[in-house]
């Protein structure tokens with residue numbers, strides 16, 4: 209029996225785990241018991257360095273007492289309050305504080321905030337706002353939503369329809385009237401890129417192809433991850449996002465950036481909007497919004513989009529959309545405490561200071577067995593391995609298990625390893641990540 213298997217193995221049966229090979233996992237479980245700072249502790253007492261900030265969300269590191277205190281206080285003051293035709297001060301307070309760090313700064317005007325419960329809900333909310341906006345400005349024929357191959361936008365029906373990861377789509381029907389841009393992954397031209405790869409800006413012109421195919425007057429919005437995470441870290445080619453913005457403008461199409469993973473300091477800037485200097489019309493967030501402590505998401509909308517919907521007869525609800533947990537008081541309390549930590553510790557820009565050392569360390573893995581690419585931006589890295597013949601994903605999975613046993617949590621998609629550690633990391637953590645992964649790569653066949 210595996211050392212980590214709990215004695216009462218029957219207790220593993222009831223929990224149907226998400227995005228997990230349930231039977232394989234339950235036969236040899238990996239269970240985490242606690243966390244502090246950069247590290248988890250497994251149930252058998254081993255320290256495991258968190259190379260992934262949980263799931264790209266614990267940007268300020270684990271066990272932040274300030275967040276705990278804020279949550280405790282809020283729970284004992286106002287545990288829940290409805291947000292439909294009712295309000296509570298902390299939701300307004302959090303939205304106002306978010307507006308002070310909103311993507312692109314004050315000039316971008318992305319300071320109207322709609323709260324959700326997760327990244328998937330943020331995506332579906334942004335898509336619906338885009339459709340409502342087009343209709344409100346007399347462009348009701350614009351109902352088509354464009355995503356991108358290999359995109360990940362959560363698991364709602366809207367998100368999987370614009371998403372482009374085949375396993376997440378093949379079993380489920382999708383929204384009619386969606387289409388996809390080509391993805392930007394091009395190892396032949398861009399392998400071992402540091403930061404934005406040189407080649408591929410012209411792939412944005414694929415939107416012109418879709419406009420020619422469907423007619424601009426049918427297209428409401430385009431949604432992309434500025435840096436694609438879940439598919440295995442795809443960094444936009446230089447000039448690509450700028451070109452996408454220009455084409456959207458030319459055709460009256462809204463641009464949505466899905467910043468669920470890039471938001472809140474991941475690239476060394478508060479948002480990818482700030483990193484790339486490209487301003488979309490809507491920005492989806494979640495994860496780092498509350499440091500992962502309480503499930504919550506938020507959509508930043510431009511004033512133009514928001515104001516277009518603030519019309520109609522007195523007393524009319526402007527947007528028939530919202531969740532029971534939109535603006536949940538405990539989520540807001542966690543979020544405000546998180547923003548305070550980010551501000552005091554400079555975490556929304558700390559990644560910029562570390563990015564050089566991070567990049568050098570990750571690129572030192574070049575040349576190790578089976579490595580065919582290393583790509584980095586901010587505090588993100590993707591390490592792509594050659595797949596075993598007829599066994600896509602098996603090699604990276606073996607590396608993942610090996611690393612976990614040696615005390616490092618990594619994330620794998622297919623045969624790509626992704627890193628996105630908490631932004632409190634230090635040089636010694638970077639060195640440990642590279643050392644443990646390097647040894648694992650040498651061991652795994």
Ligand SMILES: Cc1ncc(COP(=O)(O)O)c(C=O)c1O
Pocket residue numbers: 326327328329331360361362363433437438466467468469494495
């Ligand atoms: C870009 C992006 N959008 C949306 C989501 C979905 O977020 P959630 O799992 O909170 O629904 C994710 C999750 O990883 C993501 O990376």
